[in-house]
Amino acid sequence: MTAAEQPVGAEPRKRLHPLSPLLNGAKSIAVIVAALSWQTLSQVGLERFALVVGVLAVAVVIFSVVGWLNTGYHVVGRELRIQDGLLWRRNRAIPLDRLQAVELRRPLLAQLTGLAELRLEVVGGSKTEAPLAYLTVREAAALRERLLALAGRTPGSDPAAAGPAAAAPALERPLFRVSNRDLLISQLLTPQAFLLPIGVAFVVMQFVLEGSWTFVGIASTVTAMAGVVLQPARRVLQDWDFRLARDPDGRLAVRYGLVETRSQIVPLHRVQSIGVTWPLLWRVQRWLHLRLDIAGYAGPQSGDGKRSDRLLPVGAFEAGRLLVWEVLPGVDLATLATVPPPSRARWLHPFTFRTMGIGMTPEVFVARSGLLTREMTLVPYARLQSVRVIQGPIQRLLGLASVYADTAGGRSGVAEDRDLHEAWWLAEQLSGRARAARGPAPLRTATIADPHTRPVPGAGAPGDVSALPAGDASAESAPPAGSDPSLGAAGTGVTSTGSAPPAGSGPSLGAAGSPTEAAGPFAEAADAPTEAANPPASSPAEAASPPTGAASPPTGAASPPAEAADAPARAANAPTISPAEAASPPTGAADAPAGAAGSRDGEPGDGDGDDAFWRRPRETLS
Amino acid sequence: MTESSAPASPTPAGEPPTPFAAAEASVAAGAPVIAGSPAAAGFPAGGPVSALEPWPDTVEWRPVSRSLITVELINRASWVVVLLAGCTAGWVLTEFWAWPAAMAAVLIFAVWRSIVTVRAVKAWGYAERDNDLLVRHGLVIRRLSIVPYARMQFVDVTAGPLERAFHLATVQLHTASAASDAKIPGLPPDEAARLRDRLTALGEDRAEGL
Numbered sequence: 038m039t040a041a042e043q044p045v046g047a048e049p050r051k052r053l054h055p056l057s058p059l060l061n062g063a064k065s066i067a068v069i070v071a072a073l074s075w076q077t078l079s080q081v082g083l084e085r086f087a088l089v090v091g092v093l094a095v096a097v098v099i100f101s102v103v104g105w106l107n108t109g110y111h112v113v114g115r116e117l118r119i120q121d122g123l124l125w126r127r128n129r130a131i132p133l134d135r136l137q138a139v140e141l142r143r144p145l146l147a148q149l150t151g152l153a154e155l156r157l158e159v160v161g162g163s164k165t166e167a168p169l170a171y172l173t174v175r176e177a178a179a180l181r182e183r184l185l186a187l188a189g190r191t192p193g194s195d196p197a198a199a200g201p202a203a204a205a206p207a208l209e210r211p212l213f214r215v216s217n218r219d220l221l222i223s224q225l226l227t228p229q230a231f232l233l234p235i236g237v238a239f240v241v242m243q244f245v246l247e248g249s250w251t252f253v254g255i256a257s258t259v260t261a262m263a264g265v266v267l268q269p270a271r272r273v274l275q276d277w278d279f280r281l282a283r284d285p286d287g288r289l290a291v292r293y294g295l296v297e298t299r300s301q302i303v304p305l306h307r308v309q310s311i312g313v314t315w316p317l318l319w320r321v322q323r324w325l326h327l328r329l330d331i332a333g334y335a336g337p338q339s340g341d342g343k344r345s346d347r348l349l350p351v352g353a354f355e356a357g358r359l360l361v362w363e364v365l366p367g368v369d370l371a372t373l374a375t376v377p378p379p380s381r382a383r384w385l386h387p388f389t390f391r392t393m394g395i396g397m398t399p400e401v402f403v404a405r406s407g408l409l410t411r412e413m414t415l416v417p418y419a420r421l422q423s424v425r426v427i428q429g430p431i432q433r434l435l436g437l438a439s440v441y442a443d444t445a446g447g448r449s450g451v452a453e454d455r456d457l458h459e460a461w462w463l464a465e466q467l468s469g470r471a472r473a474a475r476g477p478a479p480l481r482t483a484t485i486a487d488p489h490t491r492p493v494p495g496a497g498a499p500g501d502v503s504a505l506p507a508g509d510a511s512a513e514s515a516p517p518a519g520s521d522p523s524l525g526a527a528g529t530g531v532t533s534t535g536s537a538p539p540a541g542s543g544p545s546l547g548a549a550g551s552p553t554e555a556a557g558p559f560a561e562a563a564d565a566p567t568e569a570a571n572p573p574a575s576s577p578a579e580a581a582s583p584p585t586g587a588a589s590p591p592t593g594a595a596s597p598p599a600e601a602a603d604a605p606a607r608a609a610n611a612p613t614i615s616p617a618e619a620a621s622p623p624t625g626a627a628d629a630p631a632g633a634a635g636s637r638d639g640e641p642g643d644g645d646g647d648d649a650f651w652r653r654p655r656e657t658l659s
Numbered sequence: 660m661t662e663s664s665a666p667a668s669p670t671p672a673g674e675p676p677t678p679f680a681a682a683e684a685s686v687a688a689g690a691p692v693i694a695g696s697p698a699a700a701g702f703p704a705g706g707p708v709s710a711l712e713p714w715p716d717t718v719e720w721r722p723v724s725r726s727l728i729t730v731e732l733i734n735r736a737s738w739v740v741v742l743l744a745g746c747t748a749g750w751v752l753t754e755f756w757a758w759p760a761a762m763a764a765v766l767i768f769a770v771w772r773s774i775v776t777v778r779a780v781k782a783w784g785y786a787e788r789d790n791d792l793l794v795r796h797g798l799v800i801r802r803l804s805i806v807p808y809a810r811m812q813f814v815d816v817t818a819g820p821l822e823r824a825f826h827l828a829t830v831q832l833h834t835a836s837a838a839s840d841a842k843i844p845g846l847p848p849d850e851a852a853r854l855r856d857r858l859t860a861l862g863e864d865r866a867e868g869l
Binding site: 160332421422423424425426427428429430433438441443444445447449461464465467468471472475 | 714791799800801803804806807809834835837840841
């Protein structure tokens with residue numbers, strides 16, 4: 038509290054903006070009025086009602102002011118400390134390396150007064166930890182930048198790694214914008230919107246029949262209906278003017294909202310999984326919805342509106358494809374082939390069987406399901422927390438088992454009802470690939486055995502390096518090969534063939550070199566610092582000299598063909614490039630994406646053996 | 660739907676006849692699943708069949724203590740006694756025919772569950788591999804969890820009064836995912852302590868929580 042208690046050198050505690058108690062009070066008053074309800078208004082009359090509300094409002098504001106006086110925050114080292122509470126004092130220290138995402142929210146009143154609320158998402162919090170309400174927009178943005186900068190830096194990493202990023206001009210690269218017209222139409226195409234006229238008709242009918250046209254009756258009915266049926270309207274307001282961008286450090290910046298604007302910044306390596314949904318009615322328009330699972334946001338049980346987990350509220354397939362590519366570099370939605378479960382699983386899923394399936398690409402595990410609302414979950418191997426195999430009694434009779442790929446985001450990728458052998462194989466594959474994607478590098482402790490695999494500052498993301506142990510040298514050179522199809526596609530326009538090379542096909546892939554009309558949306562994707570920048574850093578030969586390796590993609594990014602050819606099949610199991618790496622500050626390889634990708638076109642080693650497996654009865658989405 | 664599907668459609672001629680062959684090929688080339696293990700090769704060929712015995716050649720399963728059977732049975736018996744007492748009281752008070760029937764049902768259920776318990780405890784097992792901890796359990800619903808040490812958030816060691824009386828403890832490995840399910844009951848205290856220390860050491864060594 039006092040200066041004496043603070044550690045030496047710590048910055049002074051800061052207060053929130055002086056207007057905060059008023060704004061908080063206003064929120065409470067709204068809640069109080071809602072709680073008093075129309076019923077009370079009719080009983081006590083308008084004057085008394087106003088009086089009660091007025092008294093409560095004053096009380097609330099006084100309470101808020103005292104609370105405000107007791108609230109403060111400051112950054113100490115790599116922690117954000119927040120003190121608050123009136124009766125129960127709370128003193129929280131939030132370790133910033135656990136920071137998952139930062140969101141800046143501006144409700145209507147805050148917009149009018151030029152204030153903003155800063156919300157931090159930390160793992161393990163069942164709710165948003167530490168909402169700092171309210172700060173001025175400038176203050177909030179500065180604090181957010183500072184927190185993110187602190188969060189992105191690991192203690193072991195060289196401060197120089199952050200240097201170029203900080204020096205880079207603070208320009209965001211816009212990725213995508215959802216047209217408000219699409220948003221409106223999409224929300225009209227929901228069951229609730231279809232039910233709305235029925236609801237209105239019902240209410241009108243009731244009043245006509247009963248003939249009781251009281252103001253209170255109508256008002257409360259309308260309020261009740263608004264709560265339930267107007268969810269589409271709420272969504273429209275929430276997702277209004279939805280914009281996505283990459284900030285200079287490669288993080289994802291999401292902005293949306295009309296009445297309450299939200300601006301969320303997510304470091305890409307914090308993305309636990311992506312959910313793709315095709316609601317039944319949207320399929321007319323071939324629209325989809327993308328969901329971003331981040332560890333900080335609690336599980337699915339929390340209210341729909343409060344969650345900030347949208348990557349794309351509505352969009353055409355191409356848009357979804359572009360965004361998935363941005364968030365999980367190397368993953369092309371159009372080429373995700375899935376394999377259905379064995380046909381005896383029909384006994385368990387007579388209706389949904391046709392849409393079930395799983396697939397594995399070098400980067401992600403894919404599971405899809407659902408009949409009316411089709412869903413697909415993409416789980417990057419690097420984010421896997423654990424793998425479970427579960428077999429119920431009926432499954433045992435049929436020789437089936439389900440495999441769960443758990444992430445910290447609360448949702449698991451589920452391979453339901455696979456053949457038992459396949460389930461074991463899948464579990465083994467998943468854990469093996471997760472390990473490879475994670476890399477052995479213990480990042481916090483400095484006990485890295487092999488200097489060659491040490492994360493090189495500036496080349497990979499400081500937080501996430503997926504290099505294999507030196508003993509696995511051939512596999513280390515493999516990531517280029519493994520991720521090659523999609524990379525080749527990046528430079529040349531995405532082709533489905535690119536990411537699903539025939540297994541038997543020998544050295545080269547003609548298709549990857551041929552541009553298609555898909556080049557349009559993905560031309561931008563090629564600019565992104567995709568993993569082109571990184572494989573060289575993890576290959577032992579080049580690890581020693583990252584600047585050259587990373588800066589000259591034509592030589593660096595293309596691993597020696599001979600070497601890659603040695604391990605064509607290993608490519609499938611090679612460490613996948615985690616999004617974090619791709620999100621790392623571009624080191625220069627990104628400056629020449631075409632060169633990087635182009636040089637890899639003819640690279641051998643595309644025949645990932647087991648990816649061929651997944652192409653059995655190939656089903657892509659398109 | 661998208662233009663990309665046009666050049667796609669490889670359904671390549673060179674595709675191997677069965678998916679299994681392809682998988683086998685990759686395994687033969689040395690899938691880094693478990694270093695030097697023929698485990699993955701088990702899938703294509705006629706590998707493991709039992710849901711509780713995956714990769715029998717490479718994984719050395721360790722059982723939990725048999726004393727856990729006693730603990731579980733005592734636990735169950737206490738519940739049965741409570742239920743039976745309730746039923747008896749009801750019978751004495753109302754003399755309704757359903758009470759003895761309920762008692763019989765409780766007894767039959769208890770006997771059946773006890774048999775299942777005995778088998779289930781025998782089925783419970785864990786294995787420490789180089790990089791992950793395997794835990795399997797369950798008979799009716801069989802579960803296997805593979806939890807990498809690197810993902811460990813914290814380790815719980817708990818022992819209830821009954822467990823303590825029989826010198827048992829439960830070790831649970833927690834990850835950032837709530838769904839992860841790696842709980843090993845019925846460990847002797849020294850084994851529990853060893854496992855805890857080993858898990859903690861390995862977790863620290865490879866820590867990458869998220």
